[in-house]
Amino acid sequence: MKHMEIRHIVFDIGKVLVHYDPDIPFSRIIPDPAERHWFFGNVCTSAWNIEQDRGRTWEEAEALLIAEHPDHADNIRAFRRHWHEMVPHAYDDSVALLERLIDAGHDVTMLTNWAADTFAEARSRFAFLEKPRGITVSGEIGLIKPDRAIYDHHVASFGTEPSATLFIDDSEKNVEGAQRAGWQAVLFTDARALERDLIARGISF
Template structure:
């Protein structure tokens, strides 16, 4: 078996993004904050922006439902950079080692088109990828098989004729890794750099 390319997710693998970093200051009480995440600024709502809805539209829709939480809702994207603590060095080290070994690298991320430029400007690791598919730009989100299809099309521009079983996809979301596996890729659920490194070595990657 020969792996010809590795595709990385970004958030939770290479970049540390977490709503808690901002809202633990805005809503100090753990129970209240959890209620807010479970009922107002839910991940399902975040995914709408990751899928291409504008921040302005998403914010307005949510405020219309929860007008009493307007200030907290507006803070989500107005202060979005405060949810990003920095690069995840162990994940970045994996990228560096694969790059040094000459393995072609690609990126597939669920990310708002409006906030992705912030990450692009600040994290040099993103420039190591030959192509990056950003969900907010293409109007599709993982685990939709169509976004994996778009990723494969981009990969084939560099590696014509590449087969699904010659691709590895690394994501901290188990459902996304499973979606890649269902398409014939080697989906790797990222739970830490050491475990992922072990899985990559089992696939005969030079790491």
């Protein structure tokens, strides 16, 4: 299949460049697997967490859940308190690929669903986040993937051409969102597969 020439490359961050796993601290906080599964399925859910990525403050988020689940107040507060443990390391092979693309002269930016305050912490921990031309952070602008508006915001912010943009994300919904916005996109599984995808699209590095 022939693809339009790629002039812009946009990386997601979580689970593409940086590991994320709430089970790391919570396997200690809630040792019983069934109880932990219930907690993430009914209290600190993905739907609850994504609203912090949209810009809701942690204080508001915690207050909302504690009002509904007062018996779980300590564990609710533990989510933000132990957030740093959930992102223990970057993926060295993915970061090396990112840096090779930048060093080869490609226009690289990032687009991430991430709460503003925790992303500021991530930037202080992972130096490679300063290397791309820029980053769109959902929590800073009040928009999240896969909503069309965040892709259009990124285009307007960085002057990219959608059809000449390749987006890399680990979420099928976010990949499909980018495609609906007129971008090219690939689903990330690992760095080796991504390298093959890039080469298949004529990207040299």
